[in-house]
Amino acid sequence: MPDTPILQVENLSKFFPVQRGLLRRTVGHVKAVNDVTFTVNKGECLGLVGESGCGKTTVARCLLRLVEPDQGRILLHGEQQTFDIASASRKEMLDVRRQMQIIFQDPFSSLDPRWRVTDVIAEPLLAQKVGRGEAGRRVLDILPTVGLGPHFADRFPHELSGGERQRVSIARALIVSPPLVVADEPVSALDVSVRSQIINLLLDLQGQMNLTYVFIAHDLSIVKHISHRIAVMYLGRLVELGTTQQVFDECKHPYTKALLASVLIPDPTHREQSYVLEGEVPSPLNPPSGCHFSTRCPFAQEQCSVEEPELRDMGGGHWVRCHFAEELDLSEGVFAPQFETQSASA
Amino acid sequence: MPDSQPILEVHDLHVHFKMLAGIVRAVDGVDFSVERGRCLGIVGESGCGKSVTARSILRLLPSSDTSGQILYHPAGDDEPIDLVSLDAKGDAIRAIRGKDIAMIFQEPMTSLTPVYTIGEQIMESIRQHQDLSEEEAKDLAISMLNKVGIPDAERRFGDFPHQMSGGMRQRVMIAIALCCEPRVLIADEPTTALDVTIQAQILRLIRSLQQNLDMSVIMITHDLAVIAQLADFVVVMYLGQMAEKAPVVELFQDPKHPYTQALLRSIVRPDTPPREQLHSISGSVPDPRNAPSGCRFRNRCPSVHDRCVEDPPVVEFGPQHSATCWLYVDD
Amino acid sequence: MSVVSEQAQTPLQPGAPRPPAADVDVTSSEQVASRGRILGARIMANRLGIIGIVWLVITVLIALFADFFAPYSVDHVHQEALRAPPQRVHIFRDGKLTRPFVYGYKSERDARTFLTTYTEDPELVYPIHFFVEAEPYKLWGLISSNRRLFGVEEGGMVALFGTGRLGRDVFSRVLTATRISLSVPIIGMLISVILGSTIGVASGYWGGAADILIQRLTEVLMSFPRIPLWMALAATLPPELSSLHRYLGVTIVLALIGWAGLCRQIRGKTLALKESDFIMAGRAAGSSTPTILFRHLIPNCFSHIVVVATLSIPGLILAESSLSFLGIGITPPLVSWGTLLKDAQSVQVLTKHPWLLAPGVFMVLTVLAVNFLGDALRDALDPYSEIR
Ligand SMILES: Nc1ncnc2c1ncn2[C@@H]1O[C@H](COP(=O)(O)OP(=O)(O)O)[C@@H](O)[C@H]1O
Ligand SMILES: Nc1ncnc2c1ncn2[C@@H]1O[C@H](COP(=O)(O)OP(=O)(O)O)[C@@H](O)[C@H]1O
Numbered sequence A: 001m002p003d004t005p006i007l008q009v010e011n012l013s014k015f016f017p018v019q020r021g022l023l024r025r026t027v028g029h030v031k032a033v034n035d036v037t038f039t040v041n042k043g044e045c046l047g048l049v050g051e052s053g054c055g056k057t058t059v060a061r062c063l064l065r066l067v068e069p070d071q072g073r074i075l076l077h078g079e080q081q082t083f084d085i086a087s088a089s090r091k092e093m094l095d096v097r098r099q100m101q102i103i104f105q106d107p108f109s110s111l112d113p114r115w116r117v118t119d120v121i122a123e124p125l126l127a128q129k130v131g132r133g134e135a136g137r138r139v140l141d142i143l144p145t146v147g148l149g150p151h152f153a154d155r156f157p158h159e160l161s162g163g164e165r166q167r168v169s170i171a172r173a174l175i176v177s178p179p180l181v182v183a184d185e186p187v188s189a190l191d192v193s194v195r196s197q198i199i200n201l202l203l204d205l206q207g208q209m210n211l212t213y214v215f216i217a218h219d220l221s222i223v224k225h226i227s228h229r230i231a232v233m234y235l236g237r238l239v240e241l242g243t244t245q246q247v248f249d250e251c252k253h254p255y256t257k258a259l260l261a262s263v264l265i266p267d268p269t270h271r272e273q274s275y276v277l278e279g280e281v282p283s284p285l286n287p288p289s290g291c292h293f294s295t296r297c298p299f300a301q302e303q304c305s306v307e308e309p310e311l312r313d314m315g316g317g318h319w320v321r322c323h324f325a326e327e328l329d330l331s332e333g334v335f336a337p338q339f340e341t342q343s344a345s346a
Numbered sequence B: 001m002p003d004s005q006p007i008l009e010v011h012d013l014h015v016h017f018k019m020l021a022g023i024v025r026a027v028d029g030v031d032f033s034v035e036r037g038r039c040l041g042i043v044g045e046s047g048c049g050k051s052v053t054a055r056s057i058l059r060l061l062p063s064s065d066t067s068g069q070i071l072y073h074p075a076g077d078d079e080p081i082d083l084v085s086l087d088a089k090g091d092a093i094r095a096i097r098g099k100d101i102a103m104i105f106q107e108p109m110t111s112l113t114p115v116y117t118i119g120e121q122i123m124e125s126i127r128q129h130q131d132l133s134e135e136e137a138k139d140l141a142i143s144m145l146n147k148v149g150i151p152d153a154e155r156r157f158g159d160f161p162h163q164m165s166g167g168m169r170q171r172v173m174i175a176i177a178l179c180c181e182p183r184v185l186i187a188d189e190p191t192t193a194l195d196v197t198i199q200a201q202i203l204r205l206i207r208s209l210q211q212n213l214d215m216s217v218i219m220i221t222h223d224l225a226v227i228a229q230l231a232d233f234v235v236v237m238y239l240g241q242m243a244e245k246a247p248v249v250e251l252f253q254d255p256k257h258p259y260t261q262a263l264l265r266s267i268v269r270p271d272t273p274p275r276e277q278l279h280s281i282s283g284s285v286p287d288p289r290n291a292p293s294g295c296r297f298r299n300r301c302p303s304v305h306d307r308c309v310e311d312p313p314v315v316e317f318g319p320q321h322s323a324t325c326w327l328y329v330d331d
Numbered sequence C: 001m002s003v004v005s006e007q008a009q010t011p012l013q014p015g016a017p018r019p020p021a022a023d024v025d026v027t028s029s030e031q032v033a034s035r036g037r038i039l040g041a042r043i044m045a046n047r048l049g050i051i052g053i054v055w056l057v058i059t060v061l062i063a064l065f066a067d068f069f070a071p072y073s074v075d076h077v078h079q080e081a082l083r084a085p086p087q088r089v090h091i092f093r094d095g096k097l098t099r100p101f102v103y104g105y106k107s108e109r110d111a112r113t114f115l116t117t118y119t120e121d122p123e124l125v126y127p128i129h130f131f132v133e134a135e136p137y138k139l140w141g142l143i144s145s146n147r148r149l150f151g152v153e154e155g156g157m158v159a160l161f162g163t164g165r166l167g168r169d170v171f172s173r174v175l176t177a178t179r180i181s182l183s184v185p186i187i188g189m190l191i192s193v194i195l196g197s198t199i200g201v202a203s204g205y206w207g208g209a210a211d212i213l214i215q216r217l218t219e220v221l222m223s224f225p226r227i228p229l230w231m232a233l234a235a236t237l238p239p240e241l242s243s244l245h246r247y248l249g250v251t252i253v254l255a256l257i258g259w260a261g262l263c264r265q266i267r268g269k270t271l272a273l274k275e276s277d278f279i280m281a282g283r284a285a286g287s288s289t290p291t292i293l294f295r296h297l298i299p300n301c302f303s304h305i306v307v308v309a310t311l312s313i314p315g316l317i318l319a320e321s322s323l324s325f326l327g328i329g330i331t332p333p334l335v336s337w338g339t340l341l342k343d344a345q346s347v348q349v350l351t352k353h354p355w356l357l358a359p360g361v362f363m364v365l366t367v368l369a370v371n372f373l374g375d376a377l378r379d380a381l382d383p384y385s386e387i388r
């Protein structure tokens, strides 16, 4: 597949002011997204991972202008036209919303409890000034595509299970046939037995409708399963970007490696005693100087807390933000695998 | 290995709630035992009755019909106590709560009082069960904070719960739970609200405490990976009923109940081929008020057949392995 | 139990072909009761709530048809019976069942204290008739009539709650006063709901400098003690205002202060909802701001508004009564429970003529009833109580 970009994010930043006191004076900024640059190619799935508070949701919301980006460009290459979402007018945004839609994490809070399923799904159509009758017909068309029967159209969200609600969310996103869909942790809030249904549905739909996904998740095994390329964020910064293979098997950033090491393996005969990342994500109000990861990085050197590393190309589209990306061997030292031999009951 | 001595035995536990819209049979016939120094895992999807089971052990469910037996074997050679027969508000259960059996919850914020510092809260629970002076209690509290891996414990002692992160609060909860050296720790989804990295830290903490203090742990979770990493023995629950129970390796290598089999097939593993369809279970967990009669899994079970409309029998596959299913019974 | 067993049958034939994995959720809750029915059931399950509703229905009916229920107009004077105690209604006469009747009064004046005491006079028998023709009135200022629910023949008198200082029937006056004492708080509440929710939603949704200003304003309004503030505002109403204009004035005064609390609550709710995923989803769908406000936000605040508004009524009832009691609220010829209570100002009056407290009893009962209803609504609308 030739890599034609559909979305180019350049130097995107979003700083939330922190306000205190009676007159709400700004006392600082949460650098939720800090100078993030990446490209999404047509037809691929880009995974976005990181601990909570790293800015994943803020990136997603900036992409759809649900929060106003402070800096940067977000170029969406539509069918006829290229938009800069960061500076698009109200009218242009309506066109953008036909090209890009979003699926939210929480199936319980992302549907208005007072709207019927058919109204929920039709909302983007009505916003595009499609008539009510036509909208109703298109809702009935899309229900089977997401695995729901026509009788769901008249239900209220509280009458549906979590999985069904998430299917409704997906239908709402797809009703305007957008080529690009942002999914913000679409399965984290679902029951284990329903997760795989929704992942399968997303994979199916991507094939059928030729969709491009930006897929946010904190469950690395699911991201690995669904993504072609993966971007790793830490404290508002992009720290590693590459193909799934590059990020999982040839990862070069200590943070990515630590994330991978904390994934629990569902196998009682492999009780890993390997490295557990110490500490917690520092406050984004006051990120550590130099490399933001330096307070938790097992390889940190003096230089790390002084000088912030650049995001550098390691070749083959593999970008890493670490001073020692070339030298470090992340399969050795603390990250060397150590398996505890099986000790469960005889 | 010390031979298996049960410390807690649950026999035929039923917990029902009467509600406006009908009766919720939150727990319907659950049987298991927890062995000394071992970890029992209870796994199931949301609403299957895991928390209700846990709470009924400590008699923390005021308005419910509870029947069955929960035998607690106290230290020494005393007779076992049936916790179900105790008065839920009486002194007997209160002496056991916190001191012999302690519990930690999914969202530590709701179990910590926002208006007291964490130090005060730990000290209070120490002094409830131990006769210590203010000074001694404070020293013990700080050493507990250190033990659960809270950096700079002396300073954090004066923090309020809202000043701490979710992971730190969970550590405080563990410190409170452990300060009277309980013999059983019930952990109800302690890592569900946390990041993978913090989850790994907390699980490692629980495991090391369990080994060092020779404590029994009941680990409640919906995540089979947590079970695989921590449990010695597993109970799989579905809609209030026990689907299967087995030693952990047996459960993962030779699951018998169709629900366990399907759950295990549906999880993504490191070697799952990327972007291929995953195995999945059709449908979703029904509302407990609309649970099917007979086998409650029958509207989702791939092996469902005629007999499943009747209550399935418990079939034994070994001394410790059983499943509640018709499949293994010949007509 | 029966509810469960009816619902427990899932539409599944054993051995029937499995539905394809995509067409899922056999379980979906066709059978789960609808939101409205659950709401109704929850309110009905709350005994105090029902008591509250029953009492409120009665008082509203009384307010609407006070002229009909009251045997006399508010100004009808019984000169021969000043501060006479309530009459008892009898149905037995000489051991025989008869139509209900009351006895007239026999008055006796204490020679030393000059106080008159009244006792039943067995000689004077006034049978009570229903749907009698009596003093004419205009129902709601529209329909002329002279039918009243009950009364006694010309020359007799009936005073179920006794009479006041000037010999006016307390029963008739309390019933008539219900009108003002209910309508002032309700209209005041409606005005403050409109003010409070519009300002609250706008302030919460757009934020910015206006929001800060409004918040400080409401804080100032709410930090003053209520009653003195009301008194100060009511005192600015010119004394020469007609009774009707005063009525409107008092209502507006109450509303002008009442909106602040509601505004803060609605703003808080708006702030929370604004960040909620379904509003985000609405914006991502491309819906316009009016759609977001009027179709997502306000409907979802609505139950909250209803509860807050209901629970604000007792305060307004008490406020109107206090102002009227102090003479700076409702003025004659209009009557409210507060103005009636003016007759019962001294301890001496209270100990000797306790029936003059009847308006106070109505007030307390109504305040309780509204509180019961408000609590029942809140519990019923609370998504975390009992049922999902
Ligand atoms: N509306 C907001 N106002 C202020 N701070 C915010 C807002 N939204 C997010 N943040 C902060 O920005 C950071 C990134 O948050 P988020 O994007 O939600 O992270 P993630 O989705 O990776 O968990 C967090 O520290 C969060 O507290
Ligand atoms: N106090 C209660 N009153 C009524 N129903 C309850 C109560 N607590 C739990 N339930 C119901 O019991 C079932 C089991 O709940 P729970 O044990 O919390 O499930 P989980 O396995 O997710 O922990 C659920 O259907 C829940 O709605």
Ligand code: SF4
Residues within 6 Å of the ligand: A253, A254, A255, A291, A292, A293, A294, A295, A297, A298, A299, A300, A301, A304, A309, A321, A322, A323, A324, A325
């Ligand atoms: S720059 Fe230094 S601190 Fe940052 S990740 Fe690389 S080695 Fe670690």
Ligand code: SF4
Residues within 6 Å of the ligand: B257, B258, B259, B295, B296, B297, B298, B299, B301, B302, B303, B304, B305, B307, B308, B312, B324, B325, B326, B327
């Ligand atoms: S009893 Fe029947 S329906 Fe239930 S799990 Fe066994 S085979 Fe499936």
Ligand SMILES: [Mg+2]
Residues within 6 Å of the ligand: A056, A057
């Ligand atoms: Mg997020």
Ligand SMILES: [Mg+2]
Residues within 6 Å of the ligand: B050, B051, B052, B188, B189
């Ligand atoms: Mg639970």
